[in-house]
Amino acid sequence: xxxxxxxxxxxxxxxxxxxxxxxxxxxGIGVYWYVTSGRYVSTDNAYVQxxxxxxxxxxxxxxxxxxxEENEQVEAGDILFRIDPEPYRIAVQQAEADxxxxxxxxxxxxxxxxxxxxxxxxxxxxxxxxxxxxxxERELMERGFNTRARxxxxxxxxxxxxxxxxxxxxxxxDARAAVGSANSRGARSEFPAVAAAIARREEAxxxxxxxxxxxxxxxxxxxxxxxxxxxxxxxxxxxVSIVARDETWIEANFKETDLxxxxxxxxxxxxxxxxxxxxxxGRVGSIGAGTGAEFSILPPQNAxxxxxxxxxxxxxxxxxxxxxxxxMITGLSADVRVDIRDDGER
Numbered sequence: 001x002x003x004x005x006x007x008x009x010x011x012x013x014x015x016x017x018x019x020x021x022x023x024x025x026x027x028g029i030g031v032y033w034y035v036t037s038g039r040y041v042s043t044d045n046a047y048v049q050x051x052x053x054x055x056x057x058x059x060x061x062x063x064x065x066x067x068x069e070e071n072e073q074v075e076a077g078d079i080l081f082r083i084d085p086e087p088y089r090i091a092v093q094q095a096e097a098d099x100x101x102x103x104x105x106x107x108x109x110x111x112x113x114x115x116x117x118x119x120x121x122x123x124x125x126x127x128x129x130x131x132x133x134x135x136x137e138r139e140l141m142e143r144g145f146n147t148r149a150r151x152x153x154x155x156x157x158x159x160x161x162x163x164x165x166x167x168x169x170x171x172x173x174d175a176r177a178a179v180g181s182a183n184s185r186g187a188r189s190e191f192p193a194v195a196a197a198i199a200r201r202e203e204a205x206x207x208x209x210x211x212x213x214x215x216x217x218x219x220x221x222x223x224x225x226x227x228x229x230x231x232x233x234x235x236x237x238x239x240v241s242i243v244a245r246d247e248t249w250i251e252a253n254f255k256e257t258d259l260x261x262x263x264x265x266x267x268x269x270x271x272x273x274x275x276x277x278x279x280x281x282g283r284v285g286s287i288g289a290g291t292g293a294e295f296s297i298l299p300p301q302n303a304x305x306x307x308x309x310x311x312x313x314x315x316x317x318x319x320x321x322x323x324x325x326x327x328m329i330t331g332l333s334a335d336v337r338v339d340i341r342d343d344g345e346r
């Protein structure tokens with residue numbers, strides 16, 4: 001009996017501690033649940049998003065060089081590939097020849113303007129000479145020393161001289177009109193034909209420069225298998241992609257019932273399936289203007305047929321704070337928890 005009483009006395013403190021700890025744990029769990037209940041909304045329908053830029057050439061032609069490999073890191077301005085430049089180099093040379101021809105035509109027009117004055121002076125002198133001869137012949141006919149036929153011959157000579165004068169004046173007007181814009185603006189390049197030829201040269205030079213395709217942003221090259229030497233590249237047709245690394249965000253698709261108290265700026269906790277030990281902090285950047293179903297290729301037609309109510313999901317953009325310690329790969333699955341008791345808008 002003494003042994004049993006002694007054993008019971010030893011057990012009583014343990015039992016007392018157990019009796020105190022268990023209720024404390026229950027109370028603690030209850031308090032935690034009460035405090036946190038309704039504080040967070042979360043979803044595992046979330047994914048890493050990055051801008052994906054489809055690179056397409058601005059000019060067409062045969063690809064002659066590829067300078068990148070799959071998943072290679074590139075900086076903005078790095079050369080990705082080259083298109084055969086020879087047709088565009090020839091176009092530049094042709095445009096240069098057109099400029100020379102236009103400038104030659106301008107020189108000829110300027111010469112025509114300077115010589116037209118001499119032609120007009122000569123034609124005016126011929127008109128005056130023909131007019132004096134006609135007056136003399138008419139006077140002789142009135143005195144009976146001339147015939148009507150001779151007078152008519154001199155009248156025709158005056159008409160011919162007047163026609164040549166009019167033609168010389170018209171030629172001068174045409175020549176002046178041809179060089180008028182260049183003279184008025186004080187630049188030979190403003191001559192219409194010269195300006196048009198220069199514009200063609202600049203276009204040809206621009207197209208030549210566009211045969212070298214560069215990265216518009218920094219990021220990771222993807223889908224290089226679509227880019228092969230000898231392949232014909234068409235303007236506007238994407239041949240390679242760049243996943244931009246300048247900005248990364250999480251697109252979390254929350255249930256519509258989670259949005260009542262969600263505000264822009266509220267803090268978020270982000271975890272990733274690929275990196276179980278990585279926790280990233282973020283904030284609500286924006287809330288989508290429509291549900292995912294509304295922006296799908298085939299939006300639902302709820303006004304037709306049998307209708308079943310389905311809880312919709314709305315895309316919420318979560319901005320990542322700081323730089324994660326692990327590489328963010330577009331499309332990675334994530335879990336997002338937003339503290340909706342926070343006021344947001346910070």
